Amino acid sequence: MSLRVLLTDRPWPDDRIERGILTEAGIELIEAPSGDEATLARLSVDCQAIMTCWAKVTQTVMAASPECRHVARLGIGLDNIDVAYATTRNIVVTNIPDYCIEEVVDHALALLLGLARNVAFHHLRTKRGIYELRSGQPLRRIAGQTLGLFGFGRTGQLLARKAQGIGLTVVAHSASGDDRGTGIEMVSREELFRRSDFLSLHAPLTPQTRHAINAESLPQMKPHVVIVNTSRGGLIDHAALWRALQENRVGGVGLDVFDPEPPNLADPLFSDERVIATPHIAFVSEESLINLRERTARQIVDTLQGRVPENVINPQVLLNR
Numbered sequence: 001m002s003l004r005v006l007l008t009d010r011p012w013p014d015d016r017i018e019r020g021i022l023t024e025a026g027i028e029l030i031e032a033p034s035g036d037e038a039t040l041a042r043l044s045v046d047c048q049a050i051m052t053c054w055a056k057v058t059q060t061v062m063a064a065s066p067e068c069r070h071v072a073r074l075g076i077g078l079d080n081i082d083v084a085y086a087t088t089r090n091i092v093v094t095n096i097p098d099y100c101i102e103e104v105v106d107h108a109l110a111l112l113l114g115l116a117r118n119v120a121f122h123h124l125r126t127k128r129g130i131y132e133l134r135s136g137q138p139l140r141r142i143a144g145q146t147l148g149l150f151g152f153g154r155t156g157q158l159l160a161r162k163a164q165g166i167g168l169t170v171v172a173h174s175a176s177g178d179d180r181g182t183g184i185e186m187v188s189r190e191e192l193f194r195r196s197d198f199l200s201l202h203a204p205l206t207p208q209t210r211h212a213i214n215a216e217s218l219p220q221m222k223p224h225v226v227i228v229n230t231s232r233g234g235l236i237d238h239a240a241l242w243r244a245l246q247e248n249r250v251g252g253v254g255l256d257v258f259d260p261e262p263p264n265l266a267d268p269l270f271s272d273e274r275v276i277a278t279p280h281i282a283f284v285s286e287e288s289l290i291n292l293r294e295r296t297a298r299q300i301v302d303t304l305q306g307r308v309p310e311n312v313i314n315p316q317v318l319l320n321r
Helices: 016-024 037-043 059-061 083-088 100-114 118-125 154-165 189-195 239-247 284-304 315-320
Strands: 003-005 028-032 049-052 070-073 092-094 148-149 169-173 198-200 226-229 252-255 275-277
Touching: 016 028, 016 284, 028 148, 028 154, 037 059, 049 284, 070 083, 070 284, 083 315, 092 226, 092 284, 092 315, 100 118, 100 154, 100 198, 100 226, 100 252, 118 239, 148 189, 154 169, 239 275
Parallel strands: 003 028, 003 049, 049 070, 070 092, 148 169, 148 198, 198 226, 226 252, 252 275
Antiparallel strands: none
16 A cells, blocks of 8 residues: 655745655655645545644544544644544644754844844834934843743743843743743743733643733733744734734834734734844754754654654554554
């Protein structure tokens, strides 16, 4: 029987790495021309595994594939995969939770520093011929200010260490309240919002975290707060954020993720000089993408050759095999 894998989508230029590893193992790679549900359901029919970056692998897509044994996320978050349904079908779900931790943390820190020092604001104005140091948000010394981390997984923990290195005081909030042995002060959500001069988001998108930054939470924050999001766009209610910016209740915003993606760049939020926006690139480096693509392809090979792949999200399915 010929083994086939469906690649739903990819933001990189080619599938050379994935195809090379799968072909060497005798597995055919099929690439979807688009990531809509109907197309993916049609193409998954004869596939034993699905690899996805951002396309939604829904119950409909998996139900169309009676032989599917594995859904592999080319990334960390799993909100685009119906993990609950996959588990009822004994379909293994995997991700690569640590491939881009350094990159995401560096990007979050870059956004934070750029906003703290008005770098993008003055860069754009200078390029337009406006050379005026008095304009822009008031500048405050970074050392001694407080960075709040909403979510304290791998990226939050590494950002905490790097932020302490430039003199920031760090506090964090997570669902578990566990400081992971770091000694970082863990606080309630409300205290995090109240104390943060800088607020960096590192939580997964769940019903409990969706729109955590909203019309109710924004007034709890300092009027000069800088908010950075390199996690999931749905953590922020962007309409409420825009209102807060208009009312000068937020000092600056750094966004690398959006809801939806891509965002509507005609939205006035993106023309505000206090906002830095990047096109979901925090995870990107040559090294991180090679690591991600190779490991995901090898996860698929392991499953289809009868081995247990790394990073199984729903290990209970292994008991039923």
